[in-house]
Amino acid sequence: MIPVRLTLDPAFRVGPVRRRTFGSFVEHLGRCVYTGIHDPGHPTADQDGFRTDVLELTRELGVSTVRYPGGNFVSGYRWEDGVGPVDRRPRRLDLAWHSTEPNTVGVDEFMRWAARADVEPMMAVNLGTRGVQEAVDLLEYCNVPGGTALSDLRRANGAADPYRVRMWCLGNEMDGPWQTGHKTAHEYGRLAAETGRAMRMVDPSIELVACGSSSSSMETFGEWERVVLTEAYDQVDYVSAHAYYWEEDGDLGSFLASAVDMDHFVESVTATADAVRAAQKKSKRIHVSFDEWNVWYQRRAESRPPSGDDWPVAPVLLEDRxxxxxxxxVGNLLISLLRHSDRVHAASLAQLVNVIAPIMTEPGGRSWKQTIFHPFAAASRYAAGEVLRVAVDAPTYETARYGDAALVDAVATHDAETGDVTLFAVNRSTGAPAVLDVDLRALPGLRLVEATSLANPDHTWSATADDDTSVAPRTNPTAEVADGRLRVQVPPVSWNVVRLGTRA
Incomplete structure (x- = not known):
């Protein structure tokens, strides 16, 4: 048993729980759109061809925002191809994923899907092969009520009311040499500033996200953010962060400590943004949109796009199990995002369906939940009120990637209106359970509502269409509250949720 002491105190506030933390991402990549959210021949398909089984799972997952249409895809995308009569839409080569894009689903279809899924749309504009005018045109199409060529075109296409999209990404990963039309920091910073300025002339209420560096491992990381924000500080509200964490690769201990890197990433980006703020003597703060994050097994065959003369529609790509x-x-990364809710104001799990996703589908067939579905759904459902920084006194272990890491990591939320408290914790130990002794004396009157753990003696167990329920969060019977303390035993390699309340 690993003894761990934790302390909760409502004075240890980080910031509010932000609903946009629980965003996701739909890109025209692999089977995310076609046979993912959209499958007209499916038995559950609605009048627009959207799978209602996927819509139900999206709502159950608790997704708040969805970023669309990319990703790398957006840097070659012509949004006009995806509006108007479907039978007149052109088929185009998608250079990002060496695929053919039929444009069956476009802006209007996505907006109807988002409304049915009860999610806020977060749009990205193409600043790879396009620029200021095309971004302004798309904003006009989406947000202007009527009376102009493009807003009236939207109305003619069946959407009388404007979509009023609030969040807009100014391109995607523009420092990446894999990006169509990738740019230097100075080139992109100027383009982002001019695009943002023009878009705000159309709709001053929008919120704009500048591209941060594509990864903390990029040579451009840090300096890219400094240069871009120096150019575009006044025009943007957020800078993006993207991070993917690799398979355990024989080093399970390091893999389980991936959130140590996410903590460092957020703190580095915000430090750079604050340095630009100080240098320019600004009062406004730039916050982080962590709009791509997940575990991604990039070395697997399914992460390799087609090649040569093979340009398929919706190929199997990035379908990690x-x-x-x-x-x-994934649960620990959510803990990191919540722990930084003072500066991380939005985040998007990449992606939603089939492509490195919590939801999987068979074309025309079944849908099911991957293991990563459960921590996301629980955090979205139960995180409420204010995020509390948890004081954790736990033994550490040495990792090859990240140095010393605590064997237990945790965060909590406190809803002052209801009195409810939720503790989210992971045990990174690969061989021993941990006993959490949680000091609750600063929050008197709390009672145990529920305690659950997601774990399995075989940490390599994966869900399938035939079995996505035999390993899921289960009631943890060891949890008890007495004398102002919570005590609970959590298994090795586990994600844990303890809900506490003051009501009988």
Whole structure:
């Protein structure tokens, strides 16, 4: 048994729980759109061809925002191809994923899907092969009520009311040499500033996200953010962060400590943004949109796009199958995002369906939940009120990637109106359970509502269409509250949720 002491105190506030933390991502990549959210021949398909089984799972997952249409895809996308009569839409080569895009689903279809899924749309504009005018045109199409060529075109296409999209990404990963039309920091910073300025002339209420560096491992990381924000500080509200955490690769201990890197990433980006703020003597703060994050097994064959003369529609790409350890890491990354809610104001799990996703589908067939579905759904459902920084006194272990890491990591939320408290915790130990001794004396009157753990003796267990329920969060019978303390035993390699309340 690993003894761990934790302390909760309502004075240890980080910031409010932000609903946009629980966003996701739909890109025209692989089977995310076609046979993912959209499958007209499916038995559950609605009048627009959207799978209602996927819509139900999206709502159950608790997704708040969805970023669309990319991703790498957006840097070659012509949004006009995806509006108007479907039978007149052109088929185009998608250079990002070496595929053919039929444009069956476009802006209007996505907006109807988002409304049915009860999610806020977060749009990205193409600043790879296009620029200011095309971004302004798309904004006019989406947000202007009527009386102009493009707003009236939207109305003619069946949407009388404007979509009023609030969040807009100014391109995607523009420092990446894999990006169509990738740019230097100075080139992109100027383009982002001019695009943002023009878009605000159309709709001053929008919120704009500048591209941060594509990864903390990029040579451009840090300096890219500094240069871009120096150019575009006044025009943007957020800078993006993207991070994917690799398979355990024989080093499970390091993999389980991936959130240590996410903590460092957020703190580095915000430090750079604040340095630009100080240098320019600004009062406004730039916050982080962590709009791509997940576990991604990039070395697997399914991560390799087609090649040569093969340009298929919706090929099988990036269809990782996630195990229990992956779910624990995803849960820990959610802990990191919540822990930084003072500066991370939005985040998007990449992606929603089939492509490195919590939801999987068979074309025309079944849908099911991957292991990573469960921590995301629980955090979205139960995180409420204010995020509390948890004081954790736990033994550490040495990792090859991240140095010393605590064996237990945790965050909590406190809803002052209801009195409800939720503790989210992971046990990174690969061989021993941990006993959490949680000091609740600063929050008197709390009672145990529910305690659950997601774990399995075989941390490599993965869900399938035939079995996505035999390993899921289960009631943890060891939890008890007495004398102002919570005590609970959590298994090795586990994600844990303890809900506490003051009501009988």
């Amino acid at each position: 996630y195990n229990v350890a992956d779910a624990v890491v």
